[in-house]
Amino acid sequence: MSSIPTLPVIVLTDLDGTLLDHHDYSTSAAREALNFLQQHHIPLIFNTSKTQPEVIQLRRQLANTSPYVCENGGAIYYVDSDDKWHCELPGAGYADILKVLNQLRKDGFNFRGFNDMTDTEVAAITGLSIDDAHHARQRAATEPLLWRGEKSEITVFREALLAHSLRLLKGGRFYHVMGDADKASAVTFFKDFYRQHWGLNEAPLVISLGDGENDRAMLEASDYPVVIPGESDTLELNNPEAQTAEFKGPKGWNNTLLPLLEKLLKENCGG
Numbered sequence: 001m002s003s004i005p006t007l008p009v010i011v012l013t014d015l016d017g018t019l020l021d022h023h024d025y026s027t028s029a030a031r032e033a034l035n036f037l038q039q040h041h042i043p044l045i046f047n048t049s050k051t052q053p054e055v056i057q058l059r060r061q062l063a064n065t066s067p068y069v070c071e072n073g074g075a076i077y078y079v080d081s082d083d084k085w086h087c088e089l090p091g092a093g094y095a096d097i098l099k100v101l102n103q104l105r106k107d108g109f110n111f112r113g114f115n116d117m118t119d120t121e122v123a124a125i126t127g128l129s130i131d132d133a134h135h136a137r138q139r140a141a142t143e144p145l146l147w148r149g150e151k152s153e154i155t156v157f158r159e160a161l162l163a164h165s166l167r168l169l170k171g172g173r174f175y176h177v178m179g180d181a182d183k184a185s186a187v188t189f190f191k192d193f194y195r196q197h198w199g200l201n202e203a204p205l206v207i208s209l210g211d212g213e214n215d216r217a218m219l220e221a222s223d224y225p226v227v228i229p230g231e232s233d234t235l236e237l238n239n240p241e242a243q244t245a246e247f248k249g250p251k252g253w254n255n256t257l258l259p260l261l262e263k264l265l266k267e268n269c270g271g
Contacts, residue, residue: 004198006040007205007268010190011257012069012183012218014210015048015058018228021249027062030250033258034062040265043194045069047186047208047218049142049171052077053135067193069186072169072214074141074178076189087140088189091179092166094139100164101143101177109157111175113145126173141181144174169214183210183218207260209253211235224260228252 013019019027027034037044043066046055052070059068067078076088098115105111114122114137123133125146147154154175158168161177169176191203198204208215208222211230219225220239227235227244229252234244243260245252 005042007042007265008194008198008200008202009205009207009261009264010043010045010194011037012045012047012186012190012206012208012222013253014183014212014215014218014228015046015050017211017230017249018209018215019046019250019253020058022231027250030254030257033254033261036258036261040261042261043067043190045186045190047073047183047210049176049214051136051138052140053138054132057135067190069183071140071142072176072178073181073183073185073218076186078190078193089141089179089181090185090189091141091181093179094141094143097141097143097166097177097179100161100166101145104157104160107160109153109160110149111145111147111157113143113177114139115143142176142178144171144176146173147175171214183215184221187218187221205264207257209257211248226253226256226260228256 019030044064045066045068047069048055049072050070055068055070069076074089074091076090077085079085101113119130119134119137122137123130126133128136161168165180167178167180169178187206191206195203206222207224208218209226209228210219211228216235219227219237223241225237225239225242227237227242229245229248243256245256247255
């Protein structure tokens with residue numbers, strides 16, 4: 001667990017296309033802001049659609065020791081006061097999701113999820129390596145699936161999932177089945193978590209950064225949302241403090257986050 005920071009702020013960030021370059025997955029353009037966060041003991045919490053094994057790899061590469069959030073808010077990983085890791089599932093667990101999907105398949109819906117595929121199949125569909133595909137299949141709270149039925153049946157499928165308290169989200173290539181959780185679940189969780197952990201009277205400020213529609217809930221729930229321009233459309237938020245970075249990816253991440261942190265630090269120190 002990180003030390004008490006210079007200022008009571010936590011940063012939640014999306015990864016692909018935000019902190020990670022969309023093309024080569026590099027974070028080099030964000031190094032200055034990353035160093036600032038480390039220097040001032042400000043938690044940098046990954047809030048991503050990736051699975052835990054995928055995130056653990058990246059945390060090692062970046063020497064990140066903060067809590068993290070996987071599968072679009074479906075699984076929150078944090079350390080208690082005894083340095084033991086825990087997993088909080090704000091929505092449904094993976095076994096419960098698969099149980100419902102197995103029943104809906106028997107009811108006639110036609111789809112194929114990651115649990116139905118081999119590592120090789122997932123690699124072929126996604127372009128991932130076999131090892132990365134294996135990591136992408138180690139899920140805790142969501143199931144990506146390819147829809148094999150008629151488009152007109154999607155609405156009925158969505159309603160059938162809702163009857164089991166599950167949601168269907170449309171991604172770029174896959175539909176995602178998950179419980180009643182999203183990336184904003186992490187904002188609520190970590191505001192309270194760090195208020196208690198740092199012994200604050202008020203919740204810490206939350207800065208969040210993201211580039212996609214699945215980041216909207218997180219961004220709008222934050223005190224200082226930063227929109228990173230996407231590869232196609234750029235999000236417009238219902239939040240008066242929202243900023244849009246000038247550049248895509250880690251360059252935009254760095255060039256917007258660093259001045260914001262410096263401004264908050266100056267205000268906090270009475271400058």
